[in-house]
Amino acid sequence: xxxxxxxxxxxxxxxxxxxxxxxxxxxxxxxxxxxxxxxxxxxxxxxxxxxxxxxxxxxxxxxxxxxxxxxxxxxxxxxxxxxxxxxxxxxxxxxxxxxxxxxxxxxxxxxxxxxxxxxxxxxxxxxxxxxxxxxxxxxxxxxxxxxxxxxxxxxxxxxxxxxxxxxxxxxxxxxxxxxxxxxxxxxxxxxxxxxxxxxxxxxxxxxxxxxxxxxxxxxxxxxxxxxxxxxxxxxxxxxxxxxxxxxxxxxxxxxxxxxxxxxxxxxxxxxxxxxxxxxxxxxxxxxxxxxxxxxxxxxxxxxxxxxxxxxxxxxxxxxxxxxxxxxxxxxxxxxxxxxxxxxxxxxxxxxxxxxxxxxxxxxxxxxxxxxxxxxxxxxxxxxxxxxxxxxxxxxxxxxxxxxxxxxxxxxxxxxxxxxxxxxxxxxxxxxxxxxxxxxxxxxxxxxxxxxx
Numbered sequence: 001x002x003x004x005x006x007x008x009x010x011x012x013x014x015x016x017x018x019x020x021x022x023x024x025x026x027x028x029x030x031x032x033x034x035x036x037x038x039x040x041x042x043x044x045x046x047x048x049x050x051x052x053x054x055x056x057x058x059x060x061x062x063x064x065x066x067x068x069x070x071x072x073x074x075x076x077x078x079x080x081x082x083x084x085x086x087x088x089x090x091x092x093x094x095x096x097x098x099x100x101x102x103x104x105x106x107x108x109x110x111x112x113x114x115x116x117x118x119x120x121x122x123x124x125x126x127x128x129x130x131x132x133x134x135x136x137x138x139x140x141x142x143x144x145x146x147x148x149x150x151x152x153x154x155x156x157x158x159x160x161x162x163x164x165x166x167x168x169x170x171x172x173x174x175x176x177x178x179x180x181x182x183x184x185x186x187x188x189x190x191x192x193x194x195x196x197x198x199x200x201x202x203x204x205x206x207x208x209x210x211x212x213x214x215x216x217x218x219x220x221x222x223x224x225x226x227x228x229x230x231x232x233x234x235x236x237x238x239x240x241x242x243x244x245x246x247x248x249x250x251x252x253x254x255x256x257x258x259x260x261x262x263x264x265x266x267x268x269x270x271x272x273x274x275x276x277x278x279x280x281x282x283x284x285x286x287x288x289x290x291x292x293x294x295x296x297x298x299x300x301x302x303x304x305x306x307x308x309x310x311x312x313x314x315x316x317x318x319x320x321x322x323x324x325x326x327x328x329x330x331x332x333x334x335x336x337x338x339x340x341x342x343x344x345x346x347x348x349x350x351x352x353x354x355x356x357x358x359x360x361x362x363x364x365x366x367x368x369x370x371x372x373x374x375x376x377x378x379x380x381x382x383x384x385x386x387x388x389x390x391x392x393x394x395x396x397x398x399x400x401x402x403x404x405x406x407x408x409x410x411x412x413x414x415x416x417x418x419x420x421x422x423x424x425x426x427x428x429x430x431x432x433x434x435x436x437x438x439x440x441x442x443x444x445x446x447x448x449x450x451x452x
Contacts, residue, residue, distance in 0.1 A: 080125050144389070148385050185399060189392070192422060197228060326341040408425050
């Protein structure tokens with residue numbers, strides 16, 4: 001939606017504006033942050049009784065933030081001034097409780113300080129709208145009360161996990177941006193299930209200080225939006241746009257015509273269900289029709305071991321992450337998390353070295369493979385979102401990319417046999433984050449033709 005230069009957006013339009021549009025409207029004086037906040041509060045109050053995307057939502061605190069932001073002089077405003085964002089409830093926040101959807105933390109109060117990512121958002125002028133729903137400690141595959149807002153036919157579908165509320169709130173138009181994390185597939189999978197853009201950057205580019213740990217090797221901060229321009233805005237805030245190749249930045253828009261695009265099914269393609277298979281075929285047809293040079297690429301055999309190696313690494317690190325909570329009160333720790341601490345057999349030294357060294361070698365090999373192409377497309381999910389809220393779905397198509405530290409972007413654009421969204425992933429070599437976003441934007445425009 002574009003706002004005419006001379007027009008003040010109607011109150012009913014505010015919730016539908018992108019983060020970029022809201023930022024421009026506030027900076028130009030067309031609206032105030034308080035007006036915007038009031039519109040979003042009404043939207044959330046109307047919708048969240050059904051969606052349950054928020055676990056902490058304080059109307060008065062939001063309005064207080066908005067008034068303070070309106071008082072900031074124009075010349076002192078940051079890149080996100082007044083733009084609302086949801087925060088997954090595993091990031092420490094100094095003015096909101098962080099409870100991790102865990103009985104162990106159900107009475108926890110505000111953090112002593114913000115997590116690093118939240119501190120950056122706050123310093124950039126973001127309006128922190130509230131804390132979004134997650135699975136317990138962002139580590140179980142068991143869903144909570146959060147509902148996929150794309151649910152159709154009178155049925156209820158999972159929003160995915162563990163960044164359930166972040167994806168759902170963005171998909172439902174309750175907030176334009178939301179923070180999430182991914183250890184296996186907790187950004188890309190909910191993005192696909194809820195039909196939104198979801199970006200997992202290169203591991204380590206955004207600090208995980210002050211974020212609940214599961215696997216130090218895999219935990220990655222990312223975010224959700226309804227368009228790539230908004231993801232780009234957040235990427236600038238987190239300084240992902242810094243040139244990492246030396247020389248001048250290349251910000252040339254990606255052209256699908258004549259682009260060499262690899263389509264990588266990966267070694268687990270047999271697990272793809274009809275919705276993903278149909279999206280895959282339709283994507284190929286659309287890209288070929290747009291003039292792309294498509295090449296089916298089978299990864300070298302060593303990549304078939306990536307998932308098993310990730311399980312060794314993440315499982316070992318989860319044990320150390322959950323040990324203190326287990327010792328504090330194991331009965332309050334989810335039954336699917338206790339085995340990480342209780343299991344008798346743990347990986348030995350040789351197994352750990354093989355996993356870490358094997359994955360390290362695959363990272364370099366993947367960078368080399370990705371560099372041969374202008375873009376790489378791979379599945380986001382096995383298929384549509386599971387019906388019901390008990391299961392958040394499989395991360396089998398995401399976990400390899402997570403442990404490889406590769407940037408991955410869910411590109412929405414397709415619908416499965418049940419009428420639920422299905423996306424595909426654009427992946428890249430490490431530290432090619434902005435290139436992935438540029439390619440994803442152009443590829444997404446082609447995918448949108450599937451709806452025509």
